[in-house]
Amino acid sequence: MKLPTDVVKMYKEVHGWVGILSGLCLFIAFYAGALTMFELPLQRWASSPPALAPAPSLDRTPELVAKAIAAHPEAAKGYEIHLRTDAAHPARMSWTVRDPEDHHGGGTTHYAALAPDGALQVVTQGPSQVAQLIDVLHQQVGLPFDHEISMPIMGGIALLYMIAIVSGLVVLLPSLVSDLFALRIGRNVKRMWLDLHNVLGLFSLPFHIIMALTAVVFAFHDQFYDAQGMAFGGGERGGRPAMAAPAEGPPPATLTPAQIVARVREQAPGFTPQTLVYGRGGGGLPALRVQGSDDRYGVRAPSYGMAGVDPQTGAITATDYMPGMQDGWSATITSFFALHFGNFGGATIRWAYFLLGLAGAFLFYTGNLLWVESRRRKERKGGAVDQTRATRILGALTVGVPLGCVAGISVTLAAAKLLGGHASYGMHSAIYYALFLLATFWALVRGAARAGVELSVLGAVAMLCVPLASLIAGAAWYDAPALMLVDGVALLLALALLWSARAARHRARTGPRDSVWSDRRESPLGAPDATPVAGEA
Incomplete structure (x- = not known):
């Protein structure tokens, strides 16, 4: 041409x-x-082996949650149930007490398990944070x-x-x-x-x-959605799914983690739940988000998709981030993330x-x-x-x-x-x-x-x-x-x-003596060289 x-x-x-x-x-x-x-x-390579007892079965997890909340009431505000435990997820249950001075959104994370005699074990030594640092360097180009x-x-x-x-x-x-x-x-x-x-x-x-x-989309994510809101009205559609919870009436009994996993798998057969994230929804009622993956689809986060789930019935109520169940807009947004993260x-x-x-x-x-x-x-x-x-x-x-x-x-x-x-x-x-x-x-x-x-x-x-x-x-x-x-x-x-x-x-x-990469006549920064010799690089 x-x-x-x-x-x-x-x-x-x-x-x-x-x-x-x-x-x-x-x-x-x-x-x-x-x-x-x-x-x-x-993260698993860098993290020391778990110091806790082996994770209890999902059937015993409600017992673990009850004992942890009784000993640490702050955990009731929000905690996670890890369906797979390893060095990166060393316990069945964990919760984080946020530090307002931590600009990376961190805090102290507590990990809970049950000893062989049924006693509660809680430690704060978790997986290494070096992988998080590498990710931040990537996101912020080293700044x-x-x-x-x-x-x-x-x-x-x-x-x-x-x-x-x-x-x-x-x-x-x-x-x-x-x-x-x-x-x-x-x-x-x-x-x-x-x-x-x-x-x-x-x-x-x-x-x-x-x-x-x-990268441009990620960098100006908030500005794009602000412009969208000004042009078309409505809030941001790209945020994390709200944890679903009924807004009225007395809270009925919630399903156990094992029941939640079974109900999610019934509704999304190809989806593999990894983490149950419990919190508080409307009116302070229990709320739940299920994180997991589906090899058939790209996902919004680097390694998982997520869905809002009713903790009382196990019904999936929010699918903006749920692989395979998204509408056209959400699937389009997810494709940007999947292409960048390579998580497909x-x-x-x-x-x-x-x-x-x-x-x-x-x-x-x-x-x-x-x-x-x-x-x-x-x-x-x-x-x-x-x-x-x-x-x-x-x-x-x-x-x-x-x-x-x-x-x-x-x-x-x-x-x-x-x-x-x-x-x-x-x-x-x-x-x-x-x-x-x-x-x-x-x-x-x-x-x-x-x-x-x-x-x-x-x-x-x-x-x-x-x-x-x-x-x-x-x-x-x-x-x-x-x-x-x-x-x-x-x-x-x-x-x-x-x-x-x-x-x-x-x-x-x-190499050529006049090259920047030549040591044959190199002098300190900015100082003149002793013997000028011309040459091609």
Whole structure:
């Protein structure tokens, strides 16, 4: 396809600037987002084995609930019954006492069980919160601000992301046929990175369009519904389903959890209930929401759909979030969430999204590499012999931010297993940001070439901490052999980082001396080089 040269040049400039402005944040979002494809297995991997007695049967659950509410009256306001217990859900019953100072909506969660003699057991040590941190990093593109501040910024980055997709496609169109399967590996490293960037971008284009569009919807979710309400009237249809409860009359006896599960399965045969969420509805009467999944449909939340259920009769009364029972509007909204979360199609789709997420992170990394080298070439053509301070800083950030993210997530994952219930969300956040900021600062001080080698090694060592933590914790930690995949993937990523360190070292020693990635004449940030030597990147 033939396009005017000036049009292609303009779109190339747009693609480069938009990419460099959003690429570092998008790397964090895609890398953390790839890990959230297996958020529940990660949480189970990082969580210590339950310290409570085995969960009582569903038939004995009413006894557990009665004893827990008698000892802890605050639980009556709202509690959950977990139909499947494991390290991530260590007890049949749990409830959370909210902390108004916790901006992440957390608090103290209590877990209850019955001892062999029937006595009540209550503990507050639950599953690790490291998976929640990774999810927040994904949602907020790594920004350490409150959710209300981070989400609009994330929306702006998503809009830049969409512009980068369109402009990149326009730039690639003139050479689409000749460069479609081109991957020229040789002495021209910049050409090799460009080919790899183009191939990754083109073949994952539908995935990136989906991510960009759905991210904008998530970021401006409230604004969209406010506009809808102003234009058409009515409240928000996208909120969580209200927990169904009769509004009048004395409360009749509620069904037992076992009866609720049986009634839901009768009405929705393909739906597998996972959690019963009890609360208070109209007039303070008992209310119930059932969370679960149906492999035939995508769901609204990352791993479950939900329905409002009458706790007295077991009848499903709210289906806006219920897979297979939604109206057209609700099903359309759910499709946005399902496409973003990859929660349809089972393990095959989750692995595909995991690999596409890692490839997306690598796409932004290579894009930044190319932009920095292109900027340096323009500086040389303009007569600048020395690398400018701006180029050095951009090069250092291109190395420090991605590798700091990788190292920070790896170390805080390992800490989750070693510290167990002693590691709070705040502690995990502190570990991550300490490693992230340290790596970024190190890159700025050492320069892109040296830091590229050193931080790749740091990332590999941090990644190896994950299987090392498993060895220290011992085999008794696992509640499923499949969780060993966490350690296996960490080993593979560590090997990839070691290979990256070797390649970066070779590039620093033998590459063009005028390159941003060359260590042969690199000086501190902003300082002039000793011996100007021109050369092509």
